[in-house]
Amino acid sequence: MARKPNVVIFPSPGMGHLIPLVELSKKLVLAHDLSITLIVPSLGPPSKAQTQVLESLSPGSINHILLPPTNPSDFPAGTRAETLICLTVAQAVPALRDELKLLIETSGKPVALVADFFCTDTFDVAREFGVPSYLAVLTNAMTLSMLLDLPRLDEEVSGEYGDMDSPIRFPGCRVDVLGSDLPDPALDRKDEAYKWFIHNLRRTNLAEGFIVNSFTELEGETIQFLQENVVSGNQPIYPIGPIFQSGSSNDSADPSGCLKWLDTKPTGSVVFVSFGSGGTLSSEQLKELALGLETSQQNFLWVVRSPNDAAANASYFNSRSGSNPLDFLPEGFVERTRGRGLVVPSWAPQMQVLSHVATGGFVSHCGWNSTVESIVNGVPLIAWPLYAEQRMNAVLLEKDFEIVLRPKAGENGVIGREEIARVVKGLMQGEEGAAVRERMAKLKVAAAEAVTEEGSSTKSLGELVSKWKKGH
Numbered sequence: 001m002a003r004k005p006n007v008v009i010f011p012s013p014g015m016g017h018l019i020p021l022v023e024l025s026k027k028l029v030l031a032h033d034l035s036i037t038l039i040v041p042s043l044g045p046p047s048k049a050q051t052q053v054l055e056s057l058s059p060g061s062i063n064h065i066l067l068p069p070t071n072p073s074d075f076p077a078g079t080r081a082e083t084l085i086c087l088t089v090a091q092a093v094p095a096l097r098d099e100l101k102l103l104i105e106t107s108g109k110p111v112a113l114v115a116d117f118f119c120t121d122t123f124d125v126a127r128e129f130g131v132p133s134y135l136a137v138l139t140n141a142m143t144l145s146m147l148l149d150l151p152r153l154d155e156e157v158s159g160e161y162g163d164m165d166s167p168i169r170f171p172g173c174r175v176d177v178l179g180s181d182l183p184d185p186a187l188d189r190k191d192e193a194y195k196w197f198i199h200n201l202r203r204t205n206l207a208e209g210f211i212v213n214s215f216t217e218l219e220g221e222t223i224q225f226l227q228e229n230v231v232s233g234n235q236p237i238y239p240i241g242p243i244f245q246s247g248s249s250n251d252s253a254d255p256s257g258c259l260k261w262l263d264t265k266p267t268g269s270v271v272f273v274s275f276g277s278g279g280t281l282s283s284e285q286l287k288e289l290a291l292g293l294e295t296s297q298q299n300f301l302w303v304v305r306s307p308n309d310a311a312a313n314a315s316y317f318n319s320r321s322g323s324n325p326l327d328f329l330p331e332g333f334v335e336r337t338r339g340r341g342l343v344v345p346s347w348a349p350q351m352q353v354l355s356h357v358a359t360g361g362f363v364s365h366c367g368w369n370s371t372v373e374s375i376v377n378g379v380p381l382i383a384w385p386l387y388a389e390q391r392m393n394a395v396l397l398e399k400d401f402e403i404v405l406r407p408k409a410g411e412n413g414v415i416g417r418e419e420i421a422r423v424v425k426g427l428m429q430g431e432e433g434a435a436v437r438e439r440m441a442k443l444k445v446a447a448a449e450a451v452t453e454e455g456s457s458t459k460s461l462g463e464l465v466s467k468w469k470k471g472h
């Protein structure tokens, strides 16, 4: 029997990178009869969340190889998450080379290597073996536009982007962003993380194409503009979204029983509150959020992490809190909100929560996977960006797609309890909530259409795969 063409996929550390690349893998196997080898670097031992995802894959069609983890204590304390990701990837390159060599000797040459933005160092290895590389931009076309434009800004702008007087309109985009909305690594140009950011940006031209987790009906104009004016035809952009977590119907994925709790609540009555796989709030912000949810009088399901006053992505590499997050809630909060609210420590089966009929709103950090999962379920959002490219996503969702309400922070940068109560109530009961819900419902339909047999994203992925198979 002829071997199936094999694609090597290399996700950088972080659940937000692993989950969509695993989902892409499943799609490539099921719809296109490819085989996948996930080669996975990790910073420290793999997290429970990461292991669960990898172990749920059926070996044979999707194999995974865990590379020897890097040791977090080898890096100076205080090194930013983005730098740690890039250092981990750079250190994994020799092991990737060995694995690729072995793979070629035993199973033949892969038809492609797909890696996310932090992993452009892997493109050199792919090139050594004559394997074409593709950049998976696991977010939207607006972020791709920013990535492609930033080398220009890097040359033209002196000083920090956060201090720029005028807003920026990235090529092909319909809305402006402020310099301070740019991803965290771009906000301190002296930091090592910015150097890595630019390093990866300058190497995007090594990719044979860009895979974007967006779809024509959502960002067609931007994609078309980028394709016609920014990148050459030799670097096609493939909008193949929505790629989203398929979720598991397994009870073990819901140790807190939040799905059973949702079963007891009326349709559309619960606001889900979660800040992605690693987002954390300050102690003060955590308290205000608790009191805001309490004041709103709405049903809520809240995934709580222990606060961190130093960083908003403190749980990025493990998703879990060291201490019990419930200990940080205001005294008596759990008792006072019992029945109406459920707090779940660190992790919930998000996709199942969002697809549950009882869920009617989502307070989200606007990570792109969370956003996509909300779109495919038609759940409107309250935008609460924390780090990475989330501030840009929030602008896109608020100003362009108009599917979020956005609370305002006070002068101290903290969003107060009254403001939280106001937007939560507004989303669940107000006219402003009804308007964003209606637009979200339309996007849900468009997202579903994009992945039908004749859909735009199905077609785009088909083109990409046929290119791979031709080179096979």
Ligand code: UDP
Binding pocket: 014, 015, 016, 017, 019, 245, 274, 275, 276, 277, 278, 279, 303, 346, 347, 348, 349, 350, 351, 366, 367, 368, 369, 370, 371, 373
């Ligand atoms: N996720 C989850 N349960 C949680 C928190 C996160 O299943 O309690 C999943 C979520 O469904 C999404 C991913 O983790 O698929 C988070 O990705 P996103 O891009 O939203 O944010 P990041 O974690 O990268 O900041």
